[in-house]
Amino acid sequence: MDLGDLDLELQDEDKRDIYNFLTGYDKKGNRLINNTLADPDQLVRMAWMNIKGPEMFAQLSSYYKQKISEVAKNNYNRGYEDAKGGRSYNQAKAKSVVRKRKA
Numbered sequence: 736m737d738l739g740d741l742d743l744e745l746q747d748e749d750k751r752d753i754y755n756f757l758t759g760y761d762k763k764g765n766r767l768i769n770n771t772l773a774d775p776d777q778l779v780r781m782a783w784m785n786i787k788g789p790e791m792f793a794q795l796s797s798y799y800k801q802k803i804s805e806v807a808k809n810n811y812n813r814g815y816e817d818a819k820g821g822r823s824y825n826q827a828k829a830k831s832v833v834r835k836r837k838a
Contacts, residue, residue: 740793 736743745753759767771777817823 740796 736745756767756771761767761770771781
């Protein structure tokens, strides 16, 4: 699936979810896709994603690539300046690291 500059391969679970959305029924016996088509807000969202989705994903991807590049360059320059000054860089001070809590 092509989303902007991303080329994604759907996992089997995603394929099943899409198939079920297109062919499945809710508890009242209505087709799930028909419920979406009958709801103006969902219909507009679906149309917008179809028309603008690839562009949006491309812009998001570009934005985050730029931000990651800026952080990497900043960290490199900071480490370089620390090394020139004889200081060692303490990774515990890095603010770009996010750690998942242990359960």
